[in-house]
Structures are given as C-alpha cells and as structure tokens.
Amino acid sequence: MAHRPALAELGLNTGKKTRLHRILHEHGLRNGTAFFLPYDQGLEHGPRDFFANPAASDPKYIIKLALEGGFNGIAIQIGLAEKFYWDYAGELPLVLKLNGKTEIPSDAEALSPLHGSVEDAVRLGADAVGYTLYVGSPAQEHDFAQLRQVRADAHRLGMPLIVWAYPRGSAIEGKGGKDSFYAVDYAARTASELGADVVKVNFPHPAKIDNVPAPYAKETTSQQAIDAVVRSAGRTLLLVSGGGKAGDDAMLEKARESMEAGATGLIFGRNVWQRDHDESLRFVAALRDILAKYPST
Numbered sequence: 001m002a003h004r005p006a007l008a009e010l011g012l013n014t015g016k017k018t019r020l021h022r023i024l025h026e027h028g029l030r031n032g033t034a035f036f037l038p039y040d041q042g043l044e045h046g047p048r049d050f051f052a053n054p055a056a057s058d059p060k061y062i063i064k065l066a067l068e069g070g071f072n073g074i075a076i077q078i079g080l081a082e083k084f085y086w087d088y089a090g091e092l093p094l095v096l097k098l099n100g101k102t103e104i105p106s107d108a109e110a111l112s113p114l115h116g117s118v119e120d121a122v123r124l125g126a127d128a129v130g131y132t133l134y135v136g137s138p139a140q141e142h143d144f145a146q147l148r149q150v151r152a153d154a155h156r157l158g159m160p161l162i163v164w165a166y167p168r169g170s171a172i173e174g175k176g177g178k179d180s181f182y183a184v185d186y187a188a189r190t191a192s193e194l195g196a197d198v199v200k201v202n203f204p205h206p207a208k209i210d211n212v213p214a215p216y217a218k219e220t221t222s223q224q225a226i227d228a229v230v231r232s233a234g235r236t237l238l239l240v241s242g243g244g245k246a247g248d249d250a251m252l253e254k255a256r257e258s259m260e261a262g263a264t265g266l267i268f269g270r271n272v273w274q275r276d277h278d279e280s281l282r283f284v285a286a287l288r289d290i291l292a293k294y295p296s297t
C-alpha cells in the first residue's frame with residue numbers, strides 16, 4: 001500500500017484546507033474518505049447515458065440520490081449548477097466542473113474548453129473545482145496553459161483543484177491505450193506536477209504492453225498497478241473513477257483495491273445511477289462499507 005496523505009500534509013492554503021475538510025470530514029462517511037457522484041456524462045457522452053434509467057436524466061433526481069446515498073459531493077457543469085444546485089445549497093458539497101466537451105469530434109486532438117471560472121465556483125458556493133486534462137494529446141500545450149490559469153485562480157481564491165487526468169490522443173493508442181498502467185500512472189504524476197490538489201484517474205489495466213518503458217512492459221497485478229499510481233500522485237489525493245457500467249463484483253473489487261492502495265476515495269457515476277433508485281442505493285451501501293474500512297485524517 002502506498003501512503004494515503006493526510007490533509008495536514010498537503011501544504012494547502014486556508015481556503016483550500018477548509019473546503020477539503022468540509023468535503024472529507026463533514027459529509028459522506030466523515031472519516032476522511034471521499035465518495036463523489038459525477039454527473040457530467042450528459043455533456044461528455046450525450047443523453048445516451050440516461051437510456052438505461054431515464055429518471056437519471058433529471059438533475060434533481062441525481063442530487064437527491066447523492067443526498068440519500070450519503071455522498072461527499074456532486075460534480076456537475078455550470079448550467080446544471082446554476083439551475084438545480086440552488087435548491088440544495090449547503091446540503092451537499094458542489095464540485096463545479098470548469099471545462100468539458102462533447103464526444104462528437106474525434107479524440108485525436110482532444111482539448112476540453114473552459115466554460116466556467118473559479119469565480120463562478122465561489123459565487124455558487126462550491127467546495128472544489130474540476131478540470132479535465134488530456135495528458136499526451138497533441139493539444140496538450142494549450143491544455144497546460146489553460147490549466148495554469150485555473151490553478152492560479154484556485155490558489156488565489158482558496159479553492160481545491162481536482163484534475164480529471166485522462167491520457168488521450170493517437171500517441172497513447174500506441175502505448176497500450178488510455179487506460180494502460182503506463183498511461184494512467186503518467187497521468188497521475190502529471191496532475192501532481194502541475195499542481196492538482198486531488199487527481200481523478202481511471203483504474204489502470206495492468207496487462208503487458210508493448211512500446212512503453214521497461215517497467216511497464218511486463219505483467220503486473222491490478223493491485224500492484226494501482227499501488228504505483230497512488231505513489232505517483234504523491235501528495236495529491238487520488239480518486240478512482242467508475243467507468244462504464246460493469247458487474248457489481250468487479251466494481252467492488254476495484255474499489256477495494258483502490259482504497260487498499262491508498263486512494264482517498266471513489267468517483268462513481270454510471271455504475272451508480274444507470275439502474276433503478278433502490279438498486280442504486282444498495283450498490284452505494286456496499287461501496288460505503290468498503291470506504292468505512294479506510295479512514296484518514
């Protein structure tokens with residue numbers, strides 16, 4: 001297991017520390033772990049993600065589900081935050097997603113444009129902002145510059161910065177793909193190097209891969225891979241995302257291995273809300289049982 005950093009070790013300014021403390025110790029399990037409900041898929045993938053459970057297309061349904069499920073917060077885009085979060089202000093921490101894109105253009109030169117600011121997040125009462133960084137994309141230079149401004153604003157306004165670190169672009173396809181151990185490990189380190197307070201990554205696929213530096217070109221276990229990714233994030237707290245809907249046992253195992261590795265928490269969306277309400281809450285309860293075993297300070 002890698003080290004799960006405590007809040008006091010992160011060198012945060014007062015605003016960031018206060019907000020992260022509120023998220024990690026005053027909501028959810030209140031034990032220092034994080035369990036976020038992400039709801040930006042309507043922009044990233046389109047309405048197709050709501051076909052499995054049409055009720056989930058309603059932002060109010062999702063916010064209520066997050067409250068009933070005892071989540072630490074919800075991650076949404078500015079349009080939904082301005083129109084729907086207002087009814088629940090103060091009850092559930094808001095992570096305002098500042099950039100995003102549709103899946104309609106190809107991912108070959110992926111860049112996620114900004115459409116919100118850290119000032120918007122302050123105005124809406126958010127406790128963190130989210131930024132998607134496409135590590136390895138040909139548009140990386142523009143992405144880094146965009147992130148630099150967000151990081152500076154977040155620092156100035158005391159707002160924790162959560163970076164969705166996603167390997168993308170044709171170069172990564174030749175190195176095991178966007179979810180390979182090499183790609184995810186590099187993404188975690190990149191977010192940490194660029195000033196993320198929290199990084200969100202996909203769970204790494206540990207399969208043997210070609211065209212990558214030697215340490216990655218051999219078989220590992222999934223536990224060894226996620227251990228390394230947490231280590232690469234260093235003093236940046238790490239969240240593991242859910243991904244597309246999969247079997248519950250596989251998802252619970254992924255959650256357990258992530259927490260065992262030293263992750264701070266989980267950010268699971270489709271696996272939670274692409275099923276009916278009671279089923280969602282049953283699955284959430286099983287995930288909370290896992291988080292309860294890994295308290296942090």
Ligand SMILES: O=C[C@H](O)COP(=O)(O)O
Binds near residue numbers: 243
């Ligand atoms: O921000 C969005 C998440 O990456 C999507 O979450 P999910 O993969 O668990 O649906």
